Amino acid sequence: MTWWLALDTSDDEIALNWVQQLAGLVDGFKIGLELVSAAGTSIVGKVVEAGLPVFLDVKLADIPNTVQLAAANYARLGANFLSVHASAGRAMLTAAVEGAGDACGVLAVTVLTSLTRIQLDEVGFAGGPAVTVTRLANLASAAGCRGVVCAAQEAAIVRRVDPNLLRVTPGIRWEEDANDQARVSTPEAAIGGGSQVLVVGRPITGTTDHVEKARQLNQRLVQIGNVATPIGEDVTPQPPAISPEQRAAALAKAGEARRVRAEVKELLKIGSITFAELLARADTDATIGGLKVATVLASMPGTGKVKAKRLMETHTIAGNRRLRGLGERQRGALLEEFS
Ligand code: C5P
DSSP states (O other): OEEEEEOOOSOHHHHHHHHHHHTTTOSEEEEEHHHHHHHOTHHHHHHHTTOSOEEEEEEEOSOHHHHHHHHHHHHHTTOSEEEEEGGGOHHHHHHHHHHHOTTSEEEEEOSOTTOOHHHHHHTTOTTHHHHHHHHHHHHHHHHTOSEEEOOGGGHHHHHHHOTTSEEEEOOBOSSSOOTTOSSOBOHHHHHHHTOSEEEEOHHHHTSSOHHHHHHHHHHHHHHTTOOOOOTTOOOOOOOOOOOHHHHHHHHHHHHHHHHHHHHHHHHHHTTSSOHHHHHHHHHHOHHHHTSBHHHHHHHSTTOOHHHHHHHHHHTTOOTTOBGGGOOHHHHHHHHHHTO
C-alpha cells in the first residue's frame, strides 16, 4: 500500500516544510490547484527534488489540442503523474496521454469524492457514481491512461473494468470529520475496497502534529498487512501471483489473441475487410482494439511500412498507439484516407 500527501496550502514555504518533514514517512506528494495557483509551476521542481513520486493534480478539462499541449508542458516540469477529468471525453483523454508522454502517467478523475449521488444527478450523470465510474474508467482505459482517481467505494468497479489502471483514492478519513468530502472511507476500507494509492490531506496537514499523524497512518497500514512502499520505489502495481492453471489459461488466451490479430492483418491485406469495419470491431472487441495502429496501416492494401510511418507522422499518432486509443480527429483522418 502506498500513500501520497496532498500538499494543500497557498504557502509554498509551508508546503516545502511538509516535504522536508514528511519525506521519510510518505510514498509521494500531490501538488494540487491551491498550491500551484499560489506558488506557480516552479514549485513542482522543488518537490520533485525530494526524490519521491509527484502527482500534479491540476484536473485538466479543455479541448483535446489545448490539453495535449498543457500536458506536455506539465510533464516537462518533472511530475510523474498528471490528472485530467475523464468526463471531458475520449478524445481529450487520448490527447492528454499523448501530450504527457511516457514519463508522466495520466490519472483520469472519475467522480469527485466530494460529490453526492444527488449532486451527480444534478449535473447530468444519472444512475449514480457506480454507473458513471464504470463508463469513465472504460474511457480512461481505452485512452491509455495510467490510472484513475476514484472513491474507495468504486475501486472494485475500476479493477473489474481494467485491473491495470492504478486506483488512486482521496477522501481518506479516520477520526476527523469529513470536511467537504462526501464519499469518504477509512484507510482500512479503502484498501479492502481495492484502492492502491491513498491520497491524504487534511487528516494530516490540518493538524498540529502532522509528523505524528503520518506515523500513526503508517502503523495502521502495517497493522492491516500493508507495508508502505519504500522511498523512491515505483508505485507500479505488481501483477498478482497466479497458479499454473491460471498461467496456462493466460498463455492460451494470448495465443488466441495473436492468431486473431494475424488473421485480421491477412484479411486487411487481401481487402476482405475495410478499415472502417476494423475500427467498428475495435470498439467492441478488445483483441482487435489492442492492435497497433502502425501494424494495421502497414497491412492496408497499397500501404507499406514507409507510407504507414508517414501517415502516423502526418496525423501525429504515437508509434505505440493501439486502435482503441485513437482520438476522434485521428480516426476521422484515417477513415478518410482509406475510404
Ligand atoms: O484534505 P483531503 O484529504 O480531503 O484532500 C483530498 C485531496 O484530494 C485534495 O487535494 C483534493 O483536491 C483531491 N481530490 C479529491 N477528489 C478527487 C480528486 C482529488 O478530493 N476526486
